[in-house]
Amino acid sequence: MLVSTLALLKVAYGRFIIGAYNVQNMEQVLAVFRGSLAARAPVIVATVPFARDYAGARMLQAMVRAADEMYPEAVAAMHLDHGDEAHCLDAIQSGFYHSVMIDASHLPFEENISMTRRIVERAHAAGLAVEAELGVVAGQEASHSASTRLALTDPDQAAEFVARTDCDSLAVAIGTSHGAYKFQGEQRLHLDRLAEIQARLPQGFPLVLHGASSVPSDEVARINAAGGKLNPNARGVDPADFARAWPLGVAKINIHTDAHLVWYRVHREHFRDHPENFDFRHPGSIFMEEFEKLIITRSEQLGCAGKLDEVREKIYAAN
Ligand code: 13P
Numbered sequence: 001m002l003v004s005t006l007a008l009l010k011v012a013y014g015r016f017i018i019g020a021y022n023v024q025n026m027e028q029v030l031a032v033f034r035g036s037l038a039a040r041a042p043v044i045v046a047t048v049p050f051a052r053d054y055a056g057a058r059m060l061q062a063m064v065r066a067a068d069e070m071y072p073e074a075v076a077a078m079h080l081d082h083g084d085e086a087h088c089l090d091a092i093q094s095g096f097y098h099s100v101m102i103d104a105s106h107l108p109f110e111e112n113i114s115m116t117r118r119i120v121e122r123a124h125a126a127g128l129a130v131e132a133e134l135g136v137v138a139g140q141e142a143s144h145s146a147s148t149r150l151a152l153t154d155p156d157q158a159a160e161f162v163a164r165t166d167c168d169s170l171a172v173a174i175g176t177s178h179g180a181y182k183f184q185g186e187q188r189l190h191l192d193r194l195a196e197i198q199a200r201l202p203q204g205f206p207l208v209l210h211g212a213s214s215v216p217s218d219e220v221a222r223i224n225a226a227g228g229k230l231n232p233n234a235r236g237v238d239p240a241d242f243a244r245a246w247p248l249g250v251a252k253i254n255i256h257t258d259a260h261l262v263w264y265r266v267h268r269e270h271f272r273d274h275p276e277n278f279d280f281r282h283p284g285s286i287f288m289e290e291f292e293k294l295i296i297t298r299s300e301q302l303g304c305a306g307k308l309d310e311v312r313e314k315i316y317a318a319n
Contacts, residue, residue: 035295
């Protein structure tokens, strides 16, 4: 069942976090829906502009609709991740998405406000929710090519930004970054900053963490043992921090890199161990199983495992 992103975030707020998984091919879409069912967890299916360029926006939509028909018991919302203004408008007009992220965080504060406000007006008129971003999550962002350096979200600016834009959720910078190399030295999220931001926002206002992959060290070690070339010091978010983040208002986290690592490991190991194989279905099937397992593990760490029936009932009751 496809549901509104905002409805999911409201049910989750303060109690658990919902994982948003970026998808770009059939194997990922199937694994996300199967993972939702296996973990009994709601999920957010996200597409970035790169994925839309790769697979085609219409193809991604058709795959998600087909997965929803195949697994009607799963609970999922459809989200455009890291849209620029044109991508957001296209997604709003498509009638398919439940929410869009307008990523104008690289612009000066006033310009970020004006662009976000323009998208909010169009999205709300069409019944979609808008995620905006304030502060800079380091690493490469999908909507603009420059690699960025971390700038933590300012709590006072966050309060002004939310009031002036009327956005529905806010991605905040509290130390995460996109990609496999997030932390150097002591690994940490700035939870103190998160608490300050939450305190200045309206009660129940959902926050979002980008760059939330965990980059498991055993995954990195297996990839390198199978001939991969990742920095063995690659590190991500400690999954134990998720339980500290949901009481502070984080209701959604984005996961992209961890799925790539599963893909990389599965294919490297498969072709190392079966050099005679040239049938893509073999590693493809293993990838789907392994990605589904990742979704189950993350859902447990995010506290949303086992919440499927409760979420569905609350969303029905609210409509
Ligand atoms: P990761 O690179 O940590 O998976 O972050 C993905 C993300 O934030 C997409 O918006």
